[in-house]
Amino acid sequence: LLLYRVRKFALIPTRRNPTSEDETAYHLKSYLGKAGYEVHWLIGESSIFTAMSNKCRELNLKPEDIVIMCHDDIEIFMDCTKLNRLIQDNLDSNTGFLGVAGTPSFGNGARPCTWWNEKPFGELKGIVWHGGDLVSSYPTYFGNYGKAVVMDGVFLCTTGKVLNTIQLKKPKDFPGPWDFYDVFYTFQAHIKGLHNKVIPITIRHESEGFPRPQWEFNRQAFVNLFGKYLPAVVG
Numbered sequence: 001l002l003l004y005r006v007r008k009f010a011l012i013p014t015r016r017n018p019t020s021e022d023e024t025a026y027h028l029k030s031y032l033g034k035a036g037y038e039v040h041w042l043i044g045e046s047s048i049f050t051a052m053s054n055k056c057r058e059l060n061l062k063p064e065d066i067v068i069m070c071h072d073d074i075e076i077f078m079d080c081t082k083l084n085r086l087i088q089d090n091l092d093s094n095t096g097f098l099g100v101a102g103t104p105s106f107g108n109g110a111r112p113c114t115w116w117n118e119k120p121f122g123e124l125k126g127i128v129w130h131g132g133d134l135v136s137s138y139p140t141y142f143g144n145y146g147k148a149v150v151m152d153g154v155f156l157c158t159t160g161k162v163l164n165t166i167q168l169k170k171p172k173d174f175p176g177p178w179d180f181y182d183v184f185y186t187f188q189a190h191i192k193g194l195h196n197k198v199i200p201i202t203i204r205h206e207s208e209g210f211p212r213p214q215w216e217f218n219r220q221a222f223v224n225l226f227g228k229y230l231p232a233v234v235g
Contacts, residue, residue, distance in 0.1 A: 006064045006065060006066060007038065007059075007062070007065045007066070008035075008036050008037045008038065008065070008066045008067075008068075009037060009038050009039075009040060009059060009061075009065065009066070009067045009068070010032045010037040010038070010039045010040065010067075010068040010069075010070065011040050011042060011051070011052060011055050011056075011067060011068070011069050011070075012028070012029075012039065012040065012041055012042060012069075012070055012071070012072050013042040013045055013048050013051040013052070013072070014041055014042065014043055014072040015043070015044065016043065016072075017041065017043060018041065018072070024072075024073055024074070024075055024206060025072050025073065027075065028070075028072065028074060028075065028076070029041065031076055031080065032068065034080050035080040035083055035084055036080075036084065037068060040055055041072075042055060046177060047170055047177030047178060048177065048178050048181050049168065049169055049170035049174075049177065049181055050169070050170070050177075052069065052168050052181070053168035053169045056160075056163050056164075056168060061160030061163055061164055062160050063159060063160050063161035063164070064159065064160065064161070065159060065160035066087065066091065066157065066158075066159060066160075067157065067158055067159065067160065067163060068155070068156070068157045069153065069155075069156045069157075069158075070153075070154065070155045070156065071153070071154050071155070071205065071207070073205065073206040073207055074154060074155060074203045074204065074205050074206070075134070075203060075204040076155075076201065076202070076203050077129075077202040077203065077204065078201060078202055083201065086199055086200070086201060087157055090197055090199050091157070091158075091159060094193075094194060094195050095158070095159070095162075095194060095195055095196075095197065096158065096162055096186065096189025096190060096192070096194030096195055096196045097151060097156050097157065097158045097162070097185070097186050097189055097196045097197075098156070098157040098158070098196075098197050098198075098199050098201075099126070099148070099151030099152060099155060099156050099157070099186070099196065099197070099198055099199075100126050100127075100128055100151075100152065100154060100155045100198060100199075100201050100203055101124070101125065101126035101127070101128050101142050101151060101152040101154070101198060102124070102125050102126060102142075102148030102149070102150055102151030102152060102186070102196065102198050103124050103125060103148055103149060103150060104124075104125060104146065104147060104148050104149060104233065104234050104235075105149065105231065105232070105233045105234075106149040106150055106187075106230065106231060106232045106233070107230030107231035107232055123143055124142035124143045125142055125143050125144065125145060125146055125147075125148050125151075125198035126142045126143065126145065126151075126152075126198040127139055127140065127141045127142060127200075127202075128140050128142075128152075128154065128203060128204075128205050129202070129203065129204040129205065130204070130205050130206075130207075130208055131204060131206070132206055134204060137204050145197075145198050145199055145200055146197065146198060147195055147196065147197055147198075147234040147235070148186075148196045148197065148198050148234065149186075149187065149190050149196065149232045149233065149234055150182070150183045150186045150187050150190065150196070151182060151186045151196055151198060152182055153181060153182025153185075154203070154205050155201060155203055156182065156185070156186070158189075162189055162194065165192070166185060166188040166189060166192070167184075167188065168185070171184070171221065171225060173221040173224065173225065174217075174218045174221050174222075175214060175217045175218065175221070176212070176214025176215065176217055176218045177214075178212070178214065179212060179214050179215040179217075179218045179219075180215060180218035180219055180221075180222055183222060184222060187222075187226060187229075187232075190232060190234075191226075191229050191232075195234075196234075
């Protein structure tokens with residue numbers, strides 16, 4: 001009897017090759033490699049949707065495969081073994097995505113999809129350190145860990161099973177090529193009855209993540225596509 005060996009991939013859209021001069025990106029690639037992930041640096045793609053959908057198709061993902069999707073400007077503080085154990089303990093047949101920040105309630109008022117402005121800090125989920133280096137970084141506390149409706153794309157982890165059952169390509173109504181993919185992906189998992197979970201993976205993010213104008217355009221298109229499912233809440 002041949003047992004299938006679970007493959008682990010990390011997909012990182014970027015505009016550049018990681019070099020030793022770019023310490024954050026260089027160390028991220030090294031760290032994920034040490035954690036057993038086959039790292040794919042997706043350079044110069046036309047959109048994040050294209051980068052993800054093309055690479056997932058190329059990899060011919062099996063249901064058991066584990067896939068990390070993350071930004072190129074993050075540093076993971078945890079020991080590799082602890083990261084792997086945390087992911088392994090939280091990925092089961094009912095899991096959609098694992099992430100580091102998100103919201104358990106999504107959708108009210110005129111701006112139903114600005115998840116980090118929906119509630120005061122402390123009523124969302126997760127914590128992310130922000131800053132150009134460890135010494136100058138500061139913690140952004142959203143709230144306790146737990147289930148979420150949608151999560152931020154700075155770090156996401158899921159399985160081939162999930163990625164093979166949601167739409168990865170950019171919706172034709174989305175004008176922007178780089179925005180709202182994280183909400184689009186994680187919300188699809190939510191409406192399929194899967195559990196998105198914010199877990200204690202400790203990261204530093206160099207960017208503070210201010211939205212581009214295209215983010216707002218994609219948000220409006222998202223509401224038009226999924227408005228019938230909003231508001232959405234998990235316990």
